Amino acid sequence: MQRTFVAIKPDAVQRGLIGEIMQRFEKKGFKIIGLKIIQLDRKTAEKHYEEHIGKPFFEGLVKFITSGPIVAMVLEGINAVEVVRKFMGATNPANADHGTIRADFAHTMERNIVHGSDSYENAEREIAIFFDEKELIPGWTRDLEGRFIQLN
Ligand code: IDP
Numbered sequence: 001m002q003r004t005f006v007a008i009k010p011d012a013v014q015r016g017l018i019g020e021i022m023q024r025f026e027k028k029g030f031k032i033i034g035l036k037i038i039q040l041d042r043k044t045a046e047k048h049y050e051e052h053i054g055k056p057f058f059e060g061l062v063k064f065i066t067s068g069p070i071v072a073m074v075l076e077g078i079n080a081v082e083v084v085r086k087f088m089g090a091t092n093p094a095n096a097d098h099g100t101i102r103a104d105f106a107h108t109m110e111r112n113i114v115h116g117s118d119s120y121e122n123a124e125r126e127i128a129i130f131f132d133e134k135e136l137i138p139g140w141t142r143d144l145e146g147r148f149i150q151l152n
């Protein structure tokens with residue numbers, strides 16, 4: 001079992017897509033083990049996106065991600081980091097696979113609906129930015145796992 005950090009970005013919140021996006025993750029079988037709605041300040045946004053500091057799109061990215069509320073989530077599942085990334089689709093929605101969240105709801109890189117950690121290390125780093133460990137409920141089970149998946 002692995003956990004990853006997902007954020008529903010301000011564009012999706014503005015467009016009323018919170019429920020639809022959360023439902024997709026739920027239906028895929030992920031467990032939501034942490035959840036909050038939050039508006040980022042600049043400092044937190046810079047920390048979250050620190051790997052992109054200095055890139056040409058960085059200022060626009062920070063302005064956008066701080067522009068309104070986001071929904072921050074920790075999802076738990078088998079191989080969650082990789083599966084969530086595939087499920088979201090490519091960074092540029094124009095190249096995202098059919099049926100992915102970004103392909104279905106976006107067409108530009110600057111407004112691509114959703115964030116998901118790109119590695120186990122970044123998932124842990126990002127979770128720590130947004131959540132105290134005591135705010136998380138790890139390890140609860142969903143019926144589909146208990147019945148159909150052999151857990152080690
Ligand atoms: P990711 O969100 O798929 O992990 P990253 O490369 O980590 O993609 O970039 C973070 C976010 O910054 C992207 O989701 C996208 O919104 C934005 N971004 C990345 N590259 C560009 C670019 O070349 N132009 C404009 N925005 C970009």
Ligand code: MG
Binds near residue numbers: 116118
């Ligand atoms: Mg990234």
